[in-house]
Amino acid sequence: MTMPTAQIWFIIVVLGAATYLLRFSFLGLLGDREMPRWVLRLLRYTPVAVFPALVAPLVMWPAATGGTFDPARGLAAFATLAVGYVMRSVLWGILAGAATLYLGLWLI
Structure with a gap:
């Protein structure tokens, strides 16, 4: 079209x-x-809502594999969530996910 x-x-x-x-x-x-306290409290959740919305399609239907699920990307997403939850740090979660993704792609 x-x-x-x-x-x-x-x-x-x-x-x-x-x-x-x-x-x-x-x-x-x-x-x-000055914004009300309840607005500021709700705005803290914006990154928590945006990051998964950006990343989920890349994990579930990655363009690199033609839209089929890839175990390496799924494992990297799980590692990111687990490390981010345990360490309470976005940076450590991203680093763990990146390392897991590269290791998974190298092994598979």
Whole structure:
């Protein structure tokens, strides 16, 4: 399916403007005000929700394997979760997952 160039640029501009307005509503309009404690408490969970949403498709349906589950990537995801949970550190979890992934890909 091909689209005209003007339609593609229109979609890009509209989505860019919508993204800008959404971010401006938080940073520009509310940036100099003190947020309520309950909002700050809820915002702490944003990275916890975003990281799994970004990583889950890469683990379950990786493009490198044509969309089929790969045991090395599954094991690396498990290692990341386990080390991150035990150590309470995102950095150690990422390092453990990367090491497990490279070791798993080398062994398999």
